[in-house]
Each structure stands twice: as structure tokens, then as C-alpha cells.
Amino acid sequence: MHIPTVAELQARGEQPELLYWVGCAASFDQRAQRTARALAKILTHAGIRFAILGQEESCTGDPARRAGNEFLFQLMALKNIQTLNQYQIQTIVTACPHCFNTLKNEYPDLGGRYTVWHHTQFIYRLIRDGKIKLKPISSEALQLVTYHDSCYLGRGNGIYDAPRDILQALQLKIVEMAHHRSRGMCCGAGGAQMWKEEEKGTTRVNIARTQEALDTGSRTLAAACPFCHTMLYDGVKYAGKEEEVEVKDIAEIVAEHLQ
């Protein structure tokens, strides 16, 4: 399967209906790359004419901005907006809530206006519209799952239902953690924490959060953000449960059950 870049399409005089904004994590992190591949599979399965920017994609600037480096953020944002506008991109889907938030809520201030979807919203729509067919889940696979709300998706943008609706469409049984939806607890990576050591405390945020997830007794911890994914996975490893408990992006779970 070949994923075309927007530049390739343009050379053929074509325009994608959807740009898949991959984001740094899904581009470079081995675990998050699985999410990238899963989403690509789903979009292909649904017959969506999509493309990526490939090597022309660049960090949205979110971590720089949250750390306080507005200068660097604007530099990245203006460069990305130039690229996107040059290709006349209108609709974007991304599997990263941080990219989602920046593209959707922050680029308009600098002249970048697009329709932006988070992949859970987009996938749910594909399921609802019958564009993708899901395999019925075999009884062994029918197991409990808990969903970790990403801050930038939930509190940030009010997207609580789409990820849960997808899991329900797969006939999985969701067990909620002590903190969920608008009270969901951070994985500890946001605000550029991903790129530095946590400040001194009694425990690490991801360890506290993963414990809540493990307390549900779920075998699958579903995430919808590559950073949450990494943090929860590290938490599961810390708890010595990596043999029993899997951390998966919603897109991965869906891709595994495509008919």
C-alpha cells in the first residue's frame, strides 16, 4: 500500500479530499507509528482519497508554545500554514489531539483556516455512515476496555463521545476509570512535559493515572493520543503488567477489526 503525498498528487494534477496530518509522534515513535499505519488502513478501507504532506510536514509548534516559546511556535505555524495554503488544503484529519487543537483552534489566528477532524471523530463518522464494516468480535476477544480521555480532546475540545461510541460499535464493554470525561486525569505529557523530567513530587503523573486504569481490571487501555499512549505504556511497564495489559490507540483497535 502506498500513501501518496500531496505533492505527488499535485504533480498528477489531483487534489486529495483529505489531508492526513501525521504529527511528529506518529511519524517517529515506533509505537505511535502503529497508529499511523492503522489510520492509513482505515482511510484506505473506506475509500477516502487522502494524502500526507510527507517530508513537508513539520511540528505544529505546540510543545514550544506550551513551554513558553511563542516565537518558535509562530515560526512553525506560519511555515506550516504556508505549506497547507499552497496546496489549498481544506480538510485535515489527525490522530494527535495536540496537533488537532493547534491546527483547529490556534492556526486561524495566524491565517490558517481548515476543517479539522480528530481521527476518532472521523472514524466514528465512517462507522456511522457505513463506510467501514467491522468484523464481529469473537467471544474471547469480547473483553473489558477502559478509555483514557486526552486533555486536549476532552476538556480542550469537548470530544468525549466519539472515542467511546467507536468502542461501543465494536461491542466492547467500557469500564470507566475513577476520573473520566471532564474529570479525566492527565497522562502527564502535555504542556511540553514530554520533553523534560517531571518536577519533584511523590509519584509520577503517568504512574498514578495508569494505576487508575489498571484498577478497572481492563485488559485493554484505549488511548486516542500518541503521548497518552506512551505515558500509559510506560505506566503499565512500571507496574510490571505489560504481559497482561495492552495499550492501544482506538485506530489500532478499529483497524484490527476491519472486515
Next chain:
Amino acid sequence: MLLAQILFVALLVTAITRFSRMVRKIRRNILLGRDERISGDRWQRWKNVLLLAFGQKKMFRNWIPAVLHLFVYLGFIIINIEIVEIILDGVLGTHRLFLPYLKGVYPVFISAFEVLAVLVIVACAVFLIRRNILHVKRFTQPEMTRWPRQDANNILIFEIILMLLFLTMNTSDQALQMHHAPHYVHTGRFLISYPLAQEFSHLSNGSLVALERGAWWLHIAGVLFFLNYLPYSKHFHILLAFPNTYYASLDPKSRMPVMESIVPEVRNMLGLPEEAASDGSSMPAHFGARDVFDLSWRHLLAAYSCTECGRCTAACPANLTGKKLSPRKIMMDTRDRLEEVGRNIDQHGQFVDDGKSLLNYISEEELRACTTCQACVEECPVSISPLAIILELRRYLVMEAAQTPQDWNAMFTSIENNGAPWAFPPDQRDQWTASL
């Protein structure tokens, strides 16, 4: 009677003058903040005022305190109607001025106020127990030093006293009515004070009048004293919760506002054409916020609106895992610093550099612990955003003070050179597609 009226008017005028002078001072302090225009849906803003300030919507994320707070809140709003009568009686030398106009409805109204007064007493008593005996965690955290705790207790005890005085006044009044004392017109029975009056009916008319007048004067004097206590107290939220919910940001919580002042420079660096004339915003005194002057007046208004309930801190993942950051402390520090600046201005006629800033109150360690998860913003019953202040201070630390953790510097360099926060070259960006 005339002497009493003159005394009353003097008390009233003094209290109101003093209060308005304090309010003007607070207004001046708030306007020390950076100018920020308010845009966006006015209807949505009013809706927020109705739902959050009037409707207490967010309070109900936490049931027990919400119900108790509702009693105190309704008590406050409704008993103010009674205060209008008390003030008019005091000025005009009348007694129960509204009675002839309301007739049979009057005792119904007063009975409702009395029920609320009892509920306020119950709620305040439970609040005192929660704070001083049960030690609910959010009331005992490090930023809850002596004054914040004392302030909370002062308010609760004061409200209990005011309500007890109100009930005493009505009880002695009802007893006097039973005795057909002159001047104490027949009002009909009040729900709480009538049964109590039976117990007091053995007292002489003289004692009852002394009790009634005493309670009446102490009650209204107490209310006026309380009014003047507000500007020094976290309890000022009963006034500022309303404008604060109106002016609070309507943006998605995860949206960070753009720093307009540097846009032309960045565009210039990229060789982009100058945008059509900007709104004339000039370079700010600082990149981000070093002190209260660099924050928006909206943030300063929020600092005065904070009632230190600590719901933000109780939900903060950094705080929950033992880090120094407490969003409530961010708001308390902002207000403390602003008050300090205000006193400086009172003393010198204008602000004279005191060699301090907001960063003397809020440490780098606190600011660095924030994951920008917006839980504090979500929890605040009156739409305060500690996060907005944290982000402004971070901007100052990184862009101006160059106090950046080494790891973040490495991340910045990577983004600048490789277009990614990790040191991966851009030509590896699409390698994930190879194994599809």
C-alpha cells in the same frame, strides 16, 4: 426617634462611602493589567453569568458543598430584600415599612427569610466543621496559611451571627406583638420566630424592646461591617463572580491566545509580506508576564474573584502527584502581589519599583510542573483560568529571562532544525509508510 434616624443615616453613609472607596481602589488595581478587548458572543457571556454565577451550575460537580453553598447563596440574595426594608425603616424611622403594602403576604415572605436564615446557620456550621474538624484536604494545603483559614472562619462565624441576630430581632418582635406593645404592629405569625417567641413572652416589654432594638442595630451594623470586610477578604467573590463569568474566555479551554505583538517580526523573518495594518499594538513591556502589569485586566479581575475553594488544586494532576504547583496558589499569589502593588501606589502616588515581581511569589518549579491539562479551568465554579496566568509567566521565563530547562532547549533546537521536537531528520518522517 430623630436621633436614631440621624445616627442610622450617619452609619449608613460612612459604611457606603468607605466601601465605595475600597471598591474604587480594587478597580484601579485591576485596571493596572494590560488592556484586552473583549470580543465574541455577548449572548453566550450572559448565558454564562446566568448558569454559573446565578445558577451555580459548576458548584454541582460536587454535591454536598453545592447544596450547602446554595443555602448560603439564596440566603444572601433573598435576605437582601429584607435589608432594603431595614434600611428604609432606619432612615424613615418607621417599623416594618412593607407590611401595609404586602399585608397577608408579608408574614409569608418573612417566614421564608427565616427558613433561609436557619439553613444558612446549618450550612455555615457544617462548613466550619469541614474546615476545622474534618480537615477536608483542599482546605489544609500549604497555601492555606493562617490568614486564608482565618478569613474563611471569620466569614462563616459572621454569617451565623448575622442570622442569629435576624432571628432574635423577629422573635422579640413577635413576643412584643403578643403583648400588644405600642409601635409593634401586628404582622401575623412568622414560621420560626413565632414558636420561639412563646419562650420569650414572659419577658417584660422593656426587655423585649431592648432585645429587639439591640438585635436590629447589631444586625444592620453587622451587615455594614461585613460589607466593608469584603474587599479585604476572599469573600469578595460574591460580587466579582458575576463580572468574572461575563468576561471569562469563550474559547476552547485548550486554545492559547496568540501573542499579536510579535507576529509582524516573525512574518518578517520568514520574508512574508506585512499583513494589513495591525491594530496598532506596540511591543509589550515584557514578553509574557513578569509581573501583574503584564497580565490582562481579566486575569487580575479573576484573582479578586477567587474564593480559594481549591477545587482547581484538588483536580490538578501535578498537585495530586505531590508537585509544588497549586492552581489556587497561582490565583492567591497574583492577588497578593497586586495588593502589594496597590499599597505601593497608595503610598507613593504612583508605582515605585520595589525590586519585586510576581515571580517572587510564584516559583519556576511550580510553573514548570503544569501539564496544561485544563483541569483547573474546568473545575473553577466561576470560570477562572489559573492556566492562562501560568502560560503567560512561562512565556516570560523562556522568551525574556531565558530560564529554560536544558531539555526544553534541546527540544526547541530540534524543532527549529528538524521540524520535530525529537532529533530525527525530516527525511525519516515518512518512513512509517514503508512497512504498510
